[in-house]
Structures are given as structure tokens and as C-alpha cells.
Amino acid sequence: MKQKIVVAGNGMVGYKFCEKLIAKNELARYEITVFGEEPRPAYDRVHLSAYFEGKTAEELTMAPLDWYAAHNIQLVLGDPVSFINPVNKTITSMKGVVVSYDKLILATGSAAFVPPIPGSEKDGVFVYRTIEDLDLIMDYSKKARKGAVIGGGLLGLEAAKAVADLGLETHVIEFAPRLMPRQLDEAGAVILKDKIEELGITVHLSKGTASIDGENAIKALTFTDGVVLDVDMLVISAGIKPRDELAVKTGLAVGKRGGIVVNEYMQTSDPNIYAIGECALFQEMIYGLVAPGYEMAEVAVAHIAGIERTFAPYDMSTKLKLLGVDVASYGDCYGTTPQSKTIVFEDKVKGIYKRMNISEDGKTLYGGILVGEAENYNMLLQTFKNGIVLPPNPEDLMLGSRGGSDSSANGLSMLPDEALICSCEGVSKGDICGAVRELNITDMAGMKACNKAGTGCGGCVPLVKDLINDTMKSLGKVVKTVLCEHFAYSRQELYDIVKIQEIKTFDQALDQVGKGCGCEVCKPAIASILSSTWNEMILKHAPLQDTNDKFLANIQKGGTYSVVPRIPGGEITPDKLIVIGSVAKKYNLYTKITGGQRIDMFGAHVHELPDIWEELINAGFESGHAYGKALRTVKSCVGSTWCRFGLHDSVGFAIRIEERYRGLRAPHKLKSAVSGCVRECAEAKSKDFGIIATEKGWNLFVCGNGGSNPQHALLFASDIDEATCIKYIDRFLMFYMKTAEPLSRTATWLNKMEGGINYLKEVVIEDSLGICDQLEREMQFMVDTYACEWAEVVNNPELRKRFKHFVNSDEADPTVAFKTEREQKFPVDWK
Amino acid sequence: MEEKEMPNPIEQLQKVSWIKACTTDSIPENEGGCVMIKGKQIAIFNFTKTGEWFATDNQCPHKMQMILSRGMLGDQAGEPKVACPYHKKTFSLNTGECMSGEEYSIQTYPVKIEKNEVFIGLRD
Numbered sequence: 001m002k003q004k005i006v007v008a009g010n011g012m013v014g015y016k017f018c019e020k021l022i023a024k025n026e027l028a029r030y031e032i033t034v035f036g037e038e039p040r041p042a043y044d045r046v047h048l049s050a051y052f053e054g055k056t057a058e059e060l061t062m063a064p065l066d067w068y069a070a071h072n073i074q075l076v077l078g079d080p081v082s083f084i085n086p087v088n089k090t091i092t093s094m095k096g097v098v099v100s101y102d103k104l105i106l107a108t109g110s111a112a113f114v115p116p117i118p119g120s121e122k123d124g125v126f127v128y129r130t131i132e133d134l135d136l137i138m139d140y141s142k143k144a145r146k147g148a149v150i151g152g153g154l155l156g157l158e159a160a161k162a163v164a165d166l167g168l169e170t171h172v173i174e175f176a177p178r179l180m181p182r183q184l185d186e187a188g189a190v191i192l193k194d195k196i197e198e199l200g201i202t203v204h205l206s207k208g209t210a211s212i213d214g215e216n217a218i219k220a221l222t223f224t225d226g227v228v229l230d231v232d233m234l235v236i237s238a239g240i241k242p243r244d245e246l247a248v249k250t251g252l253a254v255g256k257r258g259g260i261v262v263n264e265y266m267q268t269s270d271p272n273i274y275a276i277g278e279c280a281l282f283q284e285m286i287y288g289l290v291a292p293g294y295e296m297a298e299v300a301v302a303h304i305a306g307i308e309r310t311f312a313p314y315d316m317s318t319k320l321k322l323l324g325v326d327v328a329s330y331g332d333c334y335g336t337t338p339q340s341k342t343i344v345f346e347d348k349v350k351g352i353y354k355r356m357n358i359s360e361d362g363k364t365l366y367g368g369i370l371v372g373e374a375e376n377y378n379m380l381l382q383t384f385k386n387g388i389v390l391p392p393n394p395e396d397l398m399l400g401s402r403g404g405s406d407s408s409a410n411g412l413s414m415l416p417d418e419a420l421i422c423s424c425e426g427v428s429k430g431d432i433c434g435a436v437r438e439l440n441i442t443d444m445a446g447m448k449a450c451n452k453a454g455t456g457c458g459g460c461v462p463l464v465k466d467l468i469n470d471t472m473k474s475l476g477k478v479v480k481t482v483l484c485e486h487f488a489y490s491r492q493e494l495y496d497i498v499k500i501q502e503i504k505t506f507d508q509a510l511d512q513v514g515k516g517c518g519c520e521v522c523k524p525a526i527a528s529i530l531s532s533t534w535n536e537m538i539l540k541h542a543p544l545q546d547t548n549d550k551f552l553a554n555i556q557k558g559g560t561y562s563v564v565p566r567i568p569g570g571e572i573t574p575d576k577l578i579v580i581g582s583v584a585k586k587y588n589l590y591t592k593i594t595g596g597q598r599i600d601m602f603g604a605h606v607h608e609l610p611d612i613w614e615e616l617i618n619a620g621f622e623s624g625h626a627y628g629k630a631l632r633t634v635k636s637c638v639g640s641t642w643c644r645f646g647l648h649d650s651v652g653f654a655i656r657i658e659e660r661y662r663g664l665r666a667p668h669k670l671k672s673a674v675s676g677c678v679r680e681c682a683e684a685k686s687k688d689f690g691i692i693a694t695e696k697g698w699n700l701f702v703c704g705n706g707g708s709n710p711q712h713a714l715l716f717a718s719d720i721d722e723a724t725c726i727k728y729i730d731r732f733l734m735f736y737m738k739t740a741e742p743l744s745r746t747a748t749w750l751n752k753m754e755g756g757i758n759y760l761k762e763v764v765i766e767d768s769l770g771i772c773d774q775l776e777r778e779m780q781f782m783v784d785t786y787a788c789e790w791a792e793v794v795n796n797p798e799l800r801k802r803f804k805h806f807v808n809s810d811e812a813d814p815t816v817a818f819k820t821e822r823e824q825k826f827p828v829d830w831k
Numbered sequence: 832m833e834e835k836e837m838p839n840p841i842e843q844l845q846k847v848s849w850i851k852a853c854t855t856d857s858i859p860e861n862e863g864g865c866v867m868i869k870g871k872q873i874a875i876f877n878f879t880k881t882g883e884w885f886a887t888d889n890q891c892p893h894k895m896q897m898i899l900s901r902g903m904l905g906d907q908a909g910e911p912k913v914a915c916p917y918h919k920k921t922f923s924l925n926t927g928e929c930m931s932g933e934e935y936s937i938q939t940y941p942v943k944i945e946k947n948e949v950f951i952g953l954r955d
């Protein structure tokens with residue numbers, strides 16, 4: 001007779017229970033039925049916010065429906081368990097299905113805790129827990145302007161990011177006097193608050209909410225101190241409440257403040273009923289993280305299968321990225337262990353706070369906090385967990401790479417084999433190194449497939465990679481960053497090979513130094529190298545180009561393209577503005593001013609592109625290369641010509657620079673800006689290279705970056721004249737184009753460069769490698785051979801032929817559809 | 832152009848009718864092109880590197896975009912594939928299976944070349 005197992009709850013932990021039971025290979029012994037309340041199979045709640053960034057519900061799914069079917073699991077969705085009869089051992093679902101069980105698993109998770117504030121039932125008030133919640137929030141946010149989040153803890157800040165990303169003015173309201181009161185101390189919380197407020201989010205501390213006001217929909221919040229805050233949307237994210245209502249109804253023991261009481265085998269007060277995940281209360285503690293939930297699933301599976309395994313109080317260390325800020329806390333983060341000392345490092349300018357609590361003799365790490373930079377978290381956590389003796393200057397461990405790159409390698413080798421590296425999947429250092437040694441695993445993808453390390457929260461990935469590399473080194477295997485399976489070389493090596501062996505086509509490269517047919521990684525990389533070396537018309541290598549370069553335009557939702565003519569320095573005559581307007585009107589294009597001071601026209605069918613460009617080129621425009629990994633724009637402020645503070649002509653210099661480097665293909669896009677004085681209205685310090693006027697000349701900054709990981713450019717040379725500035729930029733850009741990995745911006749390139757900015761100065765300014773002459777010559781060649789790609793296409797009937805949707809008819813794609821909003825056209829949303 | 836026919840198991844299993852799609856020179860080397868056949872958009876790929884031809888749905892199942900003919904060709908351990916321009920999901924040109932770990936797949940169609948014409952096999 002098969003044992004009947006019923007699982008109530010198909011969340012992350014309920015799913016993991018099934019997966020682990022199946023992994024025991026004893027399926028033949030069990031018959032599994034799963035009831036889920038939500039309409040869809042279990043999904044990755046930890047990465048729920050990724051749904052806002054375009055991940056689909058399917059992509060977040062833990063396993064598709066087929067998986068359940070393939071393993072003979074009966075999965076009933078949208079139908080929660082509503083009644084348990086522990087005497088007859090049966091359950092009844094809401095829709096009236098009755099199933100008997102031998103073992104019942106409660107994996108009902110938790111619900112968002114909604115404090116009893118009058119008005120919480122109003123329209124526009126949400127919680128942040130399920131995909132459905134997110135759909136509702138997204139929908140409502142379209143008509144909202146100002147949003148608030150109640151709760152300044154981990155989940156509240158996560159929700160705040162979502163509200164801010166939806167474009168609402170965002171307020172965070174926390175009852176405690178500091179953010180993240182469970183993970184951070186006062187000083188750490190202050191740094192976090194500063195960083196969050198820099199993003200334009202307002203943080204209100206020590207604020208209790210008295211009522212949620214408005215007639216049907218929320219209009220404002222009134223705080224207990226009488227202050228009123230106008231908002232038209234609210235997300236409540238003030239903690240969790242274990243879903244123990246079923247257990248209560250059944251008469252199982254529950255905790256005073258909720259949670260189903262379990263023993264070390266995860267059994268409830270009825271030995272045939274188990275509780276796991278966020279609904280379970282173990283030694284008066286609810287574990288609101290996924291890793292301990294997975295361990296509970298493992299323990300319950302073991303117990304049912306008759307294997308001895310017990311649950312022990314779990315370490316609640318966490319590392320998170322909240323609103324782009326790294327926050328980590330581990331072990332005894334407040335230093336409450338008797339006779340402990342504390343080392344604190346604080347940099348208010350950069351927004352970094354680090355604290356470690358150690359024993360009086362300085363040998364043992366008890367715990368700590370990291371805010372603003374948490375690179376060393378994994379090493380610190382491992383040191384703490386494994387009780388490794390601290391080095392003589394323990395702060396080195398926390399402050400990072402001052403002691404050179406060896407220190408972390410030594411640290412790794414000191415870890416015992418049992419050290420748990422991936423706590424989500426329970427993979428130890430010994431498992432990882434063993435897989436490299438015995439199974440010949442050489443990369444992260446292989447490791448994931450082999451033992452699932454790093455497939456959970458992903459926090460351990462850097463450490464796993466280091467372990468793979470270290471183990472390979474110890475085996476005498478070469479560790480190399482290679483492009484892909486087709487080329488066993490790094491981009492820099494290929495760059496030299498292309499140049500020295502005079503390789504002019506991709507096939508030549510494949511034949512001489514590669515294998516196979518190529519792929520979406522090496523084709524664009526080689527295309528970029530070919531064009532950085534020989535500067536030939538980009539469409540000569542059309543099959544290698546990403547679709548943007550293939551059609552010399554940016555592909556947009558729905559399959560149409562956008563058109564961006566170059567407007568050097570952002571300066572444009574009224575006549576040219578009129579041309580853009582009339583072209584956009586004629587072809588019914590959506591127009592928008594870009595962040596780079598030019599105009600983008602969207603919604604062109606592929607066959608219209610050559611006609612549109614013909615008109616633009618006849619009016620004196622040229623390609624803006626918005627589609628290429630190439631120089632985009634050189635932004636400028638008005639400078640001395642108009643501005644009362646301006647020191648030099650920033651517009652004129654910006655135009656000169658933009659025209660010099662236009663069309664230049666590089667490992668990634670390049671942006672630049674010129675400001676006319678220190679007020680920096682052109683934001684030059686956020687660019688790959690930026691120039692700011694000084695009394696005596698210009699200051700040159702390099703390797704800045706906006707985007708998802710902003711980084712300020714660093715001062716490279718001061719008070720230099722225009723010619724010197726251009727000379728340095730020539731050398732700098734060429735050196736970058738030759739040595740960077742594919743798709744790495746100048747900031748990333750510099751971060752990885754040994755010796756950093758000082759080394760870069762030695763190479764580019766002091767010519768320490770003796771290559772500056774060559775770099776300048778190569779750049780001059782690029783400048784001299786520049787030609788507008790669109791002009792070539794427009795004048796070449798063969799090339800023009802490429803621009804159509806069907807090869808067997810001249811029709812446009814009939815599936816392209818638009819809608820109208822704010823008097824302009826937009827593509828319809830994608831499914 | 833020499834005459835050649837790609838062996839395709841589907842053809843052996845089921846009766847297909849061959850429909851003339853376009854001339855061989857209308858699909859650039861190592862690239863794709865889209866044809867409309869019986870109201871259906873089909874992507875045809877001229878895999879010049881190995882001398883093979885393939886045909887698949889033009890629609891990418893990820894976000895339902897009519898785009899795969901503009902994708903990039905390549906191989907993974909010898910398996911020919913196309914990468915969607917939008918989010919770089921890759922699909923096997925032999926089986927249509929998604930090679931980036933997604934559950935969805937695309938339909939593939941048999942192709943034959945006669946003289947300088949490309950024919951697509953559609954099941955009756």
C-alpha cells in the first residue's frame with residue numbers, strides 16, 4: 001500500500017518539499033496530492049519584484065505543470081484546504097473535495113500583516129505578497145501620483161522600490177526610530193536612510209499611522225502626531241502573519257503570537273501532521289526566509305522516509321540589495337555577546353558603514369553589519385559560521401582588498417570542507433571542490449546543473465566561482481576568461497589576433513582560431529573587434545550584428561524601430577528642428593527628447609527606414625549611432641556663450657569631440673559630456689569621459705557610469721588645453737577598445753583593472769607601456785575613415801533591399817498594432 | 832545551384848505538401864528572412880556555414896513578437912540555433928526546442944531547395 005501524503009500550500013517551501021521527496025527516489029512508496037490556494041503553481045516569491053522589471057509569471061515559476069504530472073503529483077490549484085479531520089485523517093477542500101492522508105504537510109506560508117488602522121479596506125490600499133497583488137498595484141499606479149509604504153523593514157523597502165519604479169513620488173513610513181530595526185544598528189540605518197533619500201524617496205521615522213483617509217479611495221494618511229500626508233496609493237508591508245487558521249480550527253498547538261508549533265522533526269502536536277516554512281513556529285521563532293524553509297522541507301522529508309535529521313535554530317544572516325544599496329547583517333550584529341569588542345568603519349561621503357563584533361582577544365568573529373558595500377559578506381559569514389581564527393588585523397577582512405587579492409584566496413583555503421556555501425540548496429565547500437576535481441566541472445553553469453549551488457537566492461555565486469577557479473588552479477588547470485564555446489580566447493587576445501593575422505571576416509576568424517558556427521555571444525563581439533580595427537561599413541558584417549546594428553536602428557516593442565539622427569552637442573537650428581518634425585509627421589512617428597539631448601522618433605516599420613533616412617540625410621543629418629555599441633552623445637551645457645557663469649565654450653568643445661569620435665565602435669556604448677564650469681550642468685561626471693571647464697583650461701574625468709550601477713567618473717588630468725585633452729581621450733578610448741571584455745563599460749573595465757586609475761594614468765599620460773604613439777595613430781585612422789552608414793545605405797540599392805519584413809512581398813508586418821495615448825501612437829502591450 | 836534536399840524525419844512520418852516560398856538569393860547568407868504562407872509568418876534561415884536551410888515560426892513565444900527571422904544564427908555544441916533579438920532566448924533549428932531553459936518551443940518546418948527556389952513543407 002502506498003502512503004498517502006497531502007500537502008496544503010503550493011508556495012516555495014511546499015514545492016521544495018515535493019522536489020526533495022522525489023529526489024529520495026521513493027516515489028513508488030508515496031501518493032502525493034497538493035492543494036494550492038493561489039491560481040498558479042508555486043513561484044519564486046523571493047524575486048517577486050523582478051515581475052515589475054519585466055519577468056513574466058512563467059519565468060518566476062518554480063516548475064511548470066508538466067513537472068507535477070511527470071512525477072505523478074496530483075496538483076489542485078485555486079482550491080485551498082478548508083477543513084482537517086485528524087481522527088479520520090481526511091481533509092476537505094473549499095470546493096468540497098475530500099482526500100484521506102497518512103501524513104499531512106501544512107506549508108501554508110504567511111500573509112502580509114495588516115495593522116488595525118481604520119480605513120485599510122479603502123481602494124488604493126494594497127499588500128505586497130503575490131503576483132495578483134502586484135498586478136493590482138501596477139494597474140492602480142497608472143492613475144496615482146503619490147505613493148506611501150507602511151513599513152521600513154526589508155519587505156517595506158522592497159515595496160518602496162517598486163512604487164518608485166512605477167514612477168510615483170514615494171514615501172516610506174516606519175514606526176521605529178530607524179529603518180530595518182531588526183537588521184541594522186542606529187549608525188547603519190542612518191547611512192541607509194541617506195542613500196535612500198538621495199534617490200528621492202522620503203523616509204518618515206517614529207511615525208504611527210492613526211487612520212487612512214478618503215471617501216472610497218485613499219486620499220491621505222493621518223499620523224498619531226496629527227500630521228497629514230496626502231497620498232493616493234498605499235502599500236502595507238509591516239511584517240508577516242503566519243497562516244495558522246487551519247491549525248487553530250483543527251485544535252493543533254499554536255504560539256501566542258501565531259505560528260503552528262513544531263518539534264525538531266517539524267511535527268505539529270498531531271504527529272501525523274507536519275508544518276514547514278513560514279507558517280511553522282520552532283522554539284518560539286518564525287523563520288521569514290526561504291533558506292530555513294527549505295531546510296524544514298528537507299527535515300520533514302527525512303522524517304517521513306525514516307531518516308534521522310533534525311532542525312536546529314537557523315542562522316538568519318542576510319545580504320540584500322535594497323533600492324540599489326547593499327545591506328547585510330550576520331550573526332550577533334548588535335554586539336550583545338558578553339565581553340565583545342566592536343570595530344566600526346564609516347564613510348559618510350561614500351555612504352558606507354561597516355561594523356564587526358569580535359571577542360576580546362580579537363580571535364573570534366561574533367557578527368556584524370555592512371551597509372553601502374557588502375563585497376566581503378560571504379567571507380565574513382563563512383569566518384563567523386566556521387569559527388575561523390581572525391587574522392592579526394581583523395578589520396582587513398571587513399575593509400576588503402587593501403591587502404591585495406591574495407587575502408581572499410587564503411581565506412577560502414582556510415574554510416573547512418563542511419563549510420556551507422550555498423545555504424539555499426545545502427551545498428558545502430567540499431561538494432563544490434569535489435565536483436571540480438572528480439566531475440570535471442569548470443564553470444558556474446556546470447555547477448548549477450551538477451548540484452544546484454547558487455540556484456536559490458544566488459547570493460553565493462561569487463564565492464562558488466572563486467572556489468571553482470581556485471580548485472582548478474590547484475589542479476594545474478588554466479583558468480581563462482574565454483569568449484564562448486567557439487573561441488578559447490579573451491576579447492583582448494582576439495583583438496590582437498585579428499590585428500596581427502589581418503583577419504577581416506568572421507569566417508576567417510572561425511577557421512583560423514575558432515570552431516563551430518559561432519553564436520550570439522561571439523558574433524557581435526568579433527563584429528565589434530573587426531570594426532574597431534578596420535572601421536569598415538557595419539553592414540558588411542550584417543549576419544554578425546545584433547538586430548539593432550543589422551537594421552541600423554533600435555528595435556522596439558512590437559517589431560518597429562526608432563530613428564535618432566545625430567545632433568552634436570545638442571545644438572540644432574530651427575530649420576533642422578522643422579525637418580525632424582515634418583519627417584515624424586509624414587511617417588506618423590512618436591517623438592521624444594532623449595536624455596542625451598537629441599530627438600528620438602519611434603514606430604518606423606523596417607521598410608520605411610531607408611526612406612526616412614533619405615529625407616534626413618538630404619536635410620544635412622547623419623546617423624546618431626543610437627543603435628550601436630558606439631559613441632552615443634556628447635552632452636553639453638550652454639557654457640560661456642550664454643551662461644553668466646560659463647568659463648569656456650562648452651558647446652563648441654562638445655561638438656568638436658562628438659564629431660571626432662562619432663561612429664566609433666567599442667566593447668560597449670560610450671557617453672560623454674562637457675560642462676562650462678564647476679556647476680556641472682551637463683553631468684559630465686556620470687559619463688565614460690567628461691570634461692569640465694576650469695579657470696585655466698579643462699579637467700578631464702574618466703570611467704563614470706549612470707544606469708543601474710551609477711559610478712562617478714574619476715579626475716584624470718587637470719587644467720589641460722583642448723589639444724591635450726583630445727590626445728588623452730584618443731589614447732584612453734583606444735586602450736579601452738583594445739583591452740575591455742565584451743559588453744563592459746569603461747567603469748567596469750576600470751574596476752577590474754589591477755592598479756586602477758593610477759595604472760591607467762601611467763599608461764595614458766606617462767606612456768609607461770610605450771604604446772601611446774600607436775594608440776594615437778590607430779585613433780586617427782578611425783577618425784579619418786569615418787563614414788555615415790545611413791548615407792551608404794540610402795545610396796546603395798542592394799543594401800536598401802535588406803529593409804523589408806517579408807522576402808516574398810512588400811507588405812509591412814500585419815501583426816504590428818498601435819494604440820493612442822497623450823495624442824501620440826504607442827505599440828500595444830506585449831503579452 | 833545544385834539540387835539538394837535536407838533529410839527531415841517529419842516528412843517521413845507525415846504527408847506534407849511543398850509550397851514555394853522564395854528564391855534562394857532572397858535570403859542573405861548566414862541570415863534569415865520572413866515569408867507569408869497561407870496567412871502564416873514563417874522564418875527561413877540560410878545557414879550557409881554548413882550549407883543547411885531551416886524554417887520555423889516567425890513568432891517568438893516569449894513575448895509573442897514576429898521577429899525570429901531577424902535573429903542571429905549560431906550553434907551550441909553543434910546544434911544549430913537562432914537567438915531572438917529581443918531577449919536572446921535561443922531555439923534549436925532542428926527541433927524548435929528552447930535552448931535557454933524555457934518550457935516553450937517553436938514549430939519547425941521541413942525545407943527543400945530545387946533549382947534556386949526554396950520550398951517549405953506544410954502538413955496537410
Ligand SMILES: Cc1cc2nc3c(=O)[nH]c(=O)nc-3n(C[C@H](O)[C@H](O)[C@H](O)COP(=O)(O)OP(=O)(O)OC[C@H]3O[C@@H](n4cnc5c(N)ncnc54)[C@H](O)[C@@H]3O)c2cc1C
Binds near residue numbers: 278287289
Ligand atoms: C517581496 C518579498 C521579498 C522577499 N525577499 C526574500 C529574500 O530576499 N530572501 C529570503 O530568504 N526570503 C525573502 N522573502 C520571503 C520568502 O518569500 C518566504 O520565506 C517564502 O516564500 C516562504 O515560503 P512558504 O512556502 O512557507 O510560504 P508561501 O510562499 O507564502 O506559500 C504558501 C502558499 O500556501 C497557500 N495557502 C495558504 N493557506 C492554504 C490552504 N489552506 N490550502 C492551500 N494553500 C494554502 C498560499 O496561498 C501560498 O501560495 C520575500 C518575500 C516577499 C513577499
Ligand code: SF4
Binds near residue numbers: 456
Ligand atoms: S548561497 Fe545563499 S544563500 Fe545561496 S543561493 Fe545559495 S543561498 Fe542562497
Ligand code: SF4
Binds near residue numbers: 639644
Ligand atoms: S555648468 Fe556652468 S557654464 Fe554650464 S550652464 Fe551650468 S553654470 Fe553655466
Ligand code: FES
Binds near residue numbers: 893896915919
Ligand atoms: S520576445 Fe523573443 S526572447 Fe523575448
